[in-house]
Amino acid sequence: MNLPESDTSLFTRLRFVLVETSRAGNVGSVARAMKTMGFTELVLVSPRCADPLNDPEAVAFASGALDVLQNARIVGSMAEALEGCNFAAAVSARLREFSPPVWTPRAFAGHAASQGEVKAALILGNERVGLPNEIVEKCNVLINIPANPSYSSLNLSQAAQVLAYECRMAAIGDELPATPVGFQGDAASVTQIEGMYAHLEEALVSIGFLNADNPKKLMPRLKRLFSRTQLETEEVNILRGIARQILKR
Numbered sequence: 001m002n003l004p005e006s007d008t009s010l011f012t013r014l015r016f017v018l019v020e021t022s023r024a025g026n027v028g029s030v031a032r033a034m035k036t037m038g039f040t041e042l043v044l045v046s047p048r049c050a051d052p053l054n055d056p057e058a059v060a061f062a063s064g065a066l067d068v069l070q071n072a073r074i075v076g077s078m079a080e081a082l083e084g085c086n087f088a089a090a091v092s093a094r095l096r097e098f099s100p101p102v103w104t105p106r107a108f109a110g111h112a113a114s115q116g117e118v119k120a121a122l123i124l125g126n127e128r129v130g131l132p133n134e135i136v137e138k139c140n141v142l143i144n145i146p147a148n149p150s151y152s153s154l155n156l157s158q159a160a161q162v163l164a165y166e167c168r169m170a171a172i173g174d175e176l177p178a179t180p181v182g183f184q185g186d187a188a189s190v191t192q193i194e195g196m197y198a199h200l201e202e203a204l205v206s207i208g209f210l211n212a213d214n215p216k217k218l219m220p221r222l223k224r225l226f227s228r229t230q231l232e233t234e235e236v237n238i239l240r241g242i243a244r245q246i247l248k249r
Contacts, residue, residue, distance in 0.1 A: 008116035010171040015041040015121045016160060017081045019135065022127050024049040028061030028069055029157030030124075035065035037164035038171075042072035043081045048126070061157075078123075078135060087112070087120040090131050090139040091159060093152050098133075103141045105163050109170035122163055127156050185232030196236045196243075197223060203243035 016034055021027055021044060031042055044052060052058050053070055062069040075081050082088055089108055090100070103111075112120045123139065125131030136142055145162055147154060154162070188196075201219055204210035210218055229235075 010113045010167060011038045011040075013116075013119050014039055014112060014167060015043060015085060015119075016164075017043045017045060017078075017121050017123045018047070018156070019045045019078070019081075019123060019131060020048050020126045021052065021156070022048045024052040024055035024058035025061040026127060026156045027052045027072070028055075028058035028063075028065075030160045031058075031062045031069040031072065032065040033157050033161040033164055035068045036161075037168040039164055039167070040068050040071070042068055043121075044072055044074045045078060045081045046076055047074065078138075081123075082121055085119045085121040087118045088139040089120060089122050089141050089143050090136040091122060091124045091143045091145075091163065092130050092136065093144065093147070093154070094130060095144060096133060096136060096142070099136055099142045100139050101141050102144050105143055105145055105166040106170070108141065108143050108163075109166040112167060113170035122160075124156060124159060185234050188231045188233045188236040192233060192236050193226070193231055196231075196240050199240045199243040203246035206247055 016030065016039065018027065018030060024047075027042075027044065027047065027049070034040065034042060049055060049058075053072055053074070058069060059066065089103070095102065108120075108122075112118050122143070123131065123135065125135075143163070145152075145154060145159060197219065200222070201210065204218070205212045
């Protein structure tokens with residue numbers, strides 16, 4: 001029997017939950033922060049602002065992330081917000097005496113990305129008072145962003161952006177995706193590069209920069225220099241063209 005394939009990507013397993021958000025603009029800003037990093041699932045628990053999904057400030061702050069904003073769900077309790085999740089992470093700048101284990105955003109992101117069965121929720125509290133203890137104590141971990149200890153004040157969307165970024169990097173890795181922008185030449189072959197070195201050496205001898213009878217370490221140093229550049233075919237041809245013009249004179 002062929003079982004249907006399930007999407008285990010972190011981008012479909014991570015939910016952002018905002019608790020009692022006061023400003024509609026912050027809801028829109030979080031939607032934008034999420035979309036820039038590829039996340040789409042947003043849940044609002046008892047927002048204190050009226051009509052946060054259609055408020056003009058929310059729409060303006062969401063910018064091009066209106067789809068995330070308008071597909072957000074509004075619920076009346078944490079139980080509803082976490083339905084279907086099996087890992088809850090409270091986000092707070094304030095550490096508690098009694099709390100779940102404290103993780104950095106990077107530690108959370110690594111865990112969530114590497115565990116395909118984890119359906120995680122990142123829970124962010126009200127702009128002024130944060131998350132109440134009763135919510136934090138029911139979470140698996142408490143995420144604390146290691147900001148400047150003398151000024152650790154991040155607004156709601158900034159915190160969401162940091163978290164979304166770390167989760168994206170954990171999901172896709174450090175390598176930048178291939179892009180057609182910019183010139184990308186073919187890597188020069190070993191034969192082409194060795195031919196360039198011979199040509200360049202001949203030119204340097206001809207102008208007296210290199211003493212053929214006492215070359216010392218000039219050519220090995222030049223080879224070391226060029227080996228760090230990952231020479232392309234056109235670059236080798238340019239250098240050989242320079243050597244050719246030197247020899248003509």
